Amino acid sequence: MARFIRCTALIASILAFAGITSSAKDNVQIRISGRYYSAPATVQMVVAVEPDSQNRTLRVEADGDNMYTSTEMPLAGDREQRLHTIQFKDLSSGEYTLRAQVLSNSDVRSQAEQHIMVTGGPDSEGGW
Numbered sequence: 001m002a003r004f005i006r007c008t009a010l011i012a013s014i015l016a017f018a019g020i021t022s023s024a025k026d027n028v029q030i031r032i033s034g035r036y037y038s039a040p041a042t043v044q045m046v047v048a049v050e051p052d053s054q055n056r057t058l059r060v061e062a063d064g065d066n067m068y069t070s071t072e073m074p075l076a077g078d079r080e081q082r083l084h085t086i087q088f089k090d091l092s093s094g095e096y097t098l099r100a101q102v103l104s105n106s107d108v109r110s111q112a113e114q115h116i117m118v119t120g121g122p123d124s125e126g127g128w
Contacts (some may be wrong), residue, residue, distance in 0.1 A: 027052060028102045029109045034116075041091040041118045047084045047100045053077045057103040060086045064118070065094035075102070093118050 027050035037043060055077050061070040069088055086100075087120060098114045 026112070027055075028058075028100050028112045030098055030100050030112045030114045032098065032114055032116065037089065037091070037116060037118045038120045039093040039118050040089075042087060043087045043089045043091060043096075043098070043116065044085065045098060045114075047086055047112075048082055049075065049080065049084065049100075049102055051078045051080050051082060052102075052109070054104040054109060055080060056104050056105055058084060059099075059101045059103060061099045061101075062088045062091060062096050063099060064091065064096040067092050067094065067096075091118050093120060 009037060029048045031046040032043065032046070043062065045060075047058065047060060048057065055075040057069060057072055058075055059072045061068070069091075073084065094117075096116050096118065098116060100112050101108050102110045
């Protein structure tokens with residue numbers, strides 16, 4: 001038991017250093033490198049999902065003023081890896097909500113959100 005506690009504390013320290021936190025009720029977190037991007041933007045994020053036997057799908061969305069894109073990947077419950085790298089390319093200018101949802105067979109189990117701003121590009125003032 002002592003080894004488990006030390007291992008859990010070490011993992012929490014590593015994740016805190018990486019900017020990823022976890023609590024018992026939140027089993028999904030999003031980590032991005034910034035809040036402001038230039039259009040057309042490529043946004044890469046790391047989504048941390050606590051393995052759980054009920055986890056079936058990870059849905060990640062970029063929901064913006066003028067653009068929406070999403071991706072889904074199957075999860076193998078408690079046998080799934082914890083960290084997932086997701087990349088959205090060619091996001092046009094605007095405000096976006098990045099959303100990660102962990103779904104079971106019947107409902108959304110957990111959700112995390114981050115907000116970003118994509119500036120510039122042909123639609124902005126002074127455009128190209």
